[in-house]
Amino acid sequence: MSGPQRRKTKRPSTIAGTTPPSLAIRSVKSVVLTVCCAVVIIPFVGVISTSLATQKQVTDSGGFVLIPNQVSLAAYQAILSGGVVTRALGISVFITVAGTVISLACTATLAYALSRPGSFGHKPILMLLLFALLFTPGIIPMYLVVKYLGLLNSYWALIIPTAVNAFNVIVLRAFFMGLPPQLIESARIDGASELTVLRRVVLPLSKAALAVIGLFYAVGYWNAFFNALLYINDTSKWPLQMVIQTYVVNNSPLGGQPPPGEVIPPQQSLQMAVLVVSVVPILIVYPFLQRHFGKGVLTGAVKG
Amino acid sequence: MTVKEDRAKAVRRGAPSGGQSRGDRRSSRLRRAAAKLHRDKALLLLAIPGLAVLLLFQYLPLLGNIIAFENYEPYLGIVQSQWTGLANFAIIFNGNPQFLSALYNTLIITALQLVFVFPAPIALALLLNSLLSERVKKLVQSVLYLPHFLSWVVVVAIFQSMLGGSGLLDDWLRSNGHTTLNIIGNAGLFKEMIVSQVVWKDTGWATILFLAALSTIDVALYEAASVDGASRWQQLRHITLPGLKSIAILLFILRLGNVLSVGFEQIILQQGPVGLGASEVLDTYVYHNGVLGGQWGESAAVGLVKGIVGVALVLAANKVAHLFGEPGLYQS
Numbered sequence: 001m002s003g004p005q006r007r008k009t010k011r012p013s014t015i016a017g018t019t020p021p022s023l024a025i026r027s028v029k030s031v032v033l034t035v036c037c038a039v040v041i042i043p044f045v046g047v048i049s050t051s052l053a054t055q056k057q058v059t060d061s062g063g064f065v066l067i068p069n070q071v072s073l074a075a076y077q078a079i080l081s082g083g084v085v086t087r088a089l090g091i092s093v094f095i096t097v098a099g100t101v102i103s104l105a106c107t108a109t110l111a112y113a114l115s116r117p118g119s120f121g122h123k124p125i126l127m128l129l130l131f132a133l134l135f136t137p138g139i140i141p142m143y144l145v146v147k148y149l150g151l152l153n154s155y156w157a158l159i160i161p162t163a164v165n166a167f168n169v170i171v172l173r174a175f176f177m178g179l180p181p182q183l184i185e186s187a188r189i190d191g192a193s194e195l196t197v198l199r200r201v202v203l204p205l206s207k208a209a210l211a212v213i214g215l216f217y218a219v220g221y222w223n224a225f226f227n228a229l230l231y232i233n234d235t236s237k238w239p240l241q242m243v244i245q246t247y248v249v250n251n252s253p254l255g256g257q258p259p260p261g262e263v264i265p266p267q268q269s270l271q272m273a274v275l276v277v278s279v280v281p282i283l284i285v286y287p288f289l290q291r292h293f294g295k296g297v298l299t300g301a302v303k304g
Numbered sequence: 305m306t307v308k309e310d311r312a313k314a315v316r317r318g319a320p321s322g323g324q325s326r327g328d329r330r331s332s333r334l335r336r337a338a339a340k341l342h343r344d345k346a347l348l349l350l351a352i353p354g355l356a357v358l359l360l361f362q363y364l365p366l367l368g369n370i371i372a373f374e375n376y377e378p379y380l381g382i383v384q385s386q387w388t389g390l391a392n393f394a395i396i397f398n399g400n401p402q403f404l405s406a407l408y409n410t411l412i413i414t415a416l417q418l419v420f421v422f423p424a425p426i427a428l429a430l431l432l433n434s435l436l437s438e439r440v441k442k443l444v445q446s447v448l449y450l451p452h453f454l455s456w457v458v459v460v461a462i463f464q465s466m467l468g469g470s471g472l473l474d475d476w477l478r479s480n481g482h483t484t485l486n487i488i489g490n491a492g493l494f495k496e497m498i499v500s501q502v503v504w505k506d507t508g509w510a511t512i513l514f515l516a517a518l519s520t521i522d523v524a525l526y527e528a529a530s531v532d533g534a535s536r537w538q539q540l541r542h543i544t545l546p547g548l549k550s551i552a553i554l555l556f557i558l559r560l561g562n563v564l565s566v567g568f569e570q571i572i573l574q575q576g577p578v579g580l581g582a583s584e585v586l587d588t589y590v591y592h593n594g595v596l597g598g599q600w601g602e603s604a605a606v607g608l609v610k611g612i613v614g615v616a617l618v619l620a621a622n623k624v625a626h627l628f629g630e631p632g633l634y635q636s
Contacts, residue, residue: 020436021536029431033440036428037447039504043462046472050465062475064465110354113347120337120344125351132362134561135615138607139568139587140594141368144382145361164357194346223455226569230595241457248461249573268465275461282453289453290446 042066047279051075051272058266074265075273084243085274091155092222092240092278099159099221104214106164108206111172112198132166139230146231157231158224158239165220168213175209176202212292215285222281240278248274372605378598392605403606405581406589409495413566413585416499422559424503425510426552430544432511433518448508456569459505463497464488488574491582498571513551521547553625557633561618564610586610 021029046066050058053065054072079085113119114126137145142161151157179202187197203210225241232238238246246252248271265273341348372392374385395403428448435441451459466472469486477484487493525543534542568587575583584592586606594603618633625632 021434029434032431033444036508037444040447040451040508043466047462047465062479063470064472064475066472106354106357109350110358113351113354116344116347119347120340121348121351125355128355128358128363132358134618135611136565137362137365138369138604138611139590140371140600140604140607141365142361143595144368144371145365149360160357161361164354166358166362169354194350198350219453223453223457225455225457225573229572230591241455244455244457244461245573249457249464250576271461272465275458278458279454286446286450286453290449 047272047275050268051276053266053269055264055266055269058268063268072265072269075269076277078265078270079273079277084247085240085277087236088238088240088243089277091237095155095158095224095239096218096221098155099163100214100218102159103163103165103168103217103221104210107168107172107213107217108203108210109198110164111169111176112194112202114169114173115176129166129169133170143230152231153234153237154231155237158227159221161227162220162224165217168216172206172209172213175206179205208292212289215289218285219282219289222278240274244274244278247271369604369608371600372608374601376600376604378600388601392601393609395602396606396609402584402593403589406584406586409583410564410566410585413495413498414563416495417502417566418559420499421502421506422556424507426514426548428507429511429514429518429548430540433515433544445508445511449512450508451505452509454505456505456567456573459501460570460573463501463504467497489577491578494574494578494582498567498574501570502567513555514548517548517551518544550631553630554633557618557621557625560621561614563617564613 046064049065049068052071052073052075053061053068054070054074057065057068057070080089110129114122114129116122146152146157146161151160183201183205184197187201192200223241224239225245228239228242229245232242251271253267368382370382371385373387373389374382375388375391376382376385432441432444435444454462464471467485468474468488469484471488474484474486487497490497521543526539529539529543564586566585566587568591571583571585572588572591575588580592587610590603590607590610593599594607597603622632622634
């Protein structure tokens with residue numbers, strides 16, 4: 001965060017003829033941006049530091065630690081050595097992986113089926129899709145549908161209801177329609193079926209778009225809390241977000257005994273370690289997501 | 305190209321030229337449709353899985369709204385339950401204090417969000433756009449986009465550990481001999497808290513569409529304006545802001561559709577410490593009274609009216625946008 005303006009002064013104004021902003025305005029800007037970034041970064045630092053702190057430090061600081069002077073991994077060992085958090089982590093990983101695969105398959109096939117205007121049923125199906133953007137079904141009717149389909153207390157209730165996002169279908173469809181039609185045509189002339197064309201020609205050309213949409217689905221499944229709250233009553237089937245709600249937000253003590261002879265990590269460190277564990281996968285995929293932010297994969301559908 | 309030839313062939317096959325009777329025309333249209341169906345059946349098969357999910361979880365719930373007109377009993381089911389007409393909707397009009405409190409809280413939070421959450425990304429996008437250094441801009445963007453990808457559970461937990469009664473801020477105040485604030489547990493500050501969490505989480509990410517719109521503004525406009533002696537403020541007012549108008553209106557219309565939804569996950573996570581009086585909103589009211597309380601019919605009625613109001617507002621706002629010559633959400 002050190003001195004954004006220093007670098008700036010070396011570069012000429014990008015627009016010919018305009019005078020660069022005055023020093024006062026530039027310092028106000030950098031102060032505002034630095035404060036914005038600090039407001040985002042400081043909580044992260046606090047969470048990570050507290051998760052690594054020892055009992056003594058936590059007691060000394062009154063609860064939370066911003067700068068740890070001793071690092072202890074006891075909290076991570078405690079939550080990852082079996083028990084509620086470990087199980088929930090496994091469930092969340094399963095739901096995220098299975099859900100993303102199912103979502104991508106349904107989204108890509110529907111987007112491809114809608115990528116050829118003039119085909120049979122093209123308009124009505126597209127209208128169904130667009131209308132789905134306008135409203136979200138109510139909580140009660142949605143609950144009843146899941147109940148009547150027999151999905152209550154099943155992991156499928158956390159996957160299928162959110163498997164197809166209409167907006168993602170529209171984005172991917174726009175991407176497919178932008179591919180050179182000659183490629184698809186020539187494959188079809190060579191006798192390839194639609195499924196083969198999709199698998200061998202269209203999907204390999206759309207890796208970037210699929211990656212971004214897949215990551216968005218994955219983040220959605222990983223973060224989903226509402227569906228689990230509504231549809232999963234069995235606490236042994238809770239995904240990670242439900243566990244965080246119970247043990248971190250509502251402050252219930254984590255069950256299970258620490259192994260004898262081990263140091264018991266402080267409650268705050270345990271809680272913050274659970275948070276870190278749930279955020280790390282997002283931090284890992286974030287750079288990949290970020291690479292595509294500016295490329296118009298997501299904003300393309302809005303512009304056109 | 306073959307698709308076109310194919311299609312032309314199908315058309316020719318189906319529609320022989322020359323004068324034809326109405327029956328002929330109808331049968332030729334049928335034949336054309338059949339030819340098209342035959343040609344596109346592989347495409348339609350591919351659409352089935354996605355379409356099935358859409359129909360099951362987007363359109364089938366619409367039918368489920370029938371229970372808003374019933375005295376729904378889970379053991380009787382939708383078909384067997386007693387039909388009560390509009391009786392369930394009375395809850396909206398008969399001054400039920402619990403419902404009115406939820407409505408009041410929802411409207412206040414929505415108003416605060418329209419005033420603070422909606423313009424924040426526009427301001428931030430303008431600020432980011434005015435930076436001359438691409439590197440600083442990228443850095444700030446990657447920091448500020450991040451909170452969008454956290455779940456509400458994590459965001460609420462982070463806010464608690466920063467601003468709660470035993471959080472970082474209160475620890476610091478305590479150790480310096482000040483009185484503690486316990487912002488999270490304060491019912492009077494609940495709505496402001498909710499709004500600032502939304503600002504924290506989503507302002508950065510929401511700039512992405514405004515930045516995309518800003519990048520489409522022709523640089524030549526700025527050059528011409530500065531040659532004509534326009535100051536930077538004048539350029540902002542007469543070039544930049546008009547360039548953002550369409551996307552701002554579009555997002556505003558979409559926002560109106562959610563005017564009665566103020567964040568189910570976010571709010572239900574934080575109702576414990578402050579109590580339902582300050583924190584109950586329409587969505588949580590539906591959840592508490594329907595799914596937990598068993599008042600299925602009444603809750604579904606509230607949910608249905610909420611949905612209809614949302615769609616009606618979107619349609620009306622779009623109409624207004626058209627009257628002012630704006631493209632809006634869609635063209636009729």
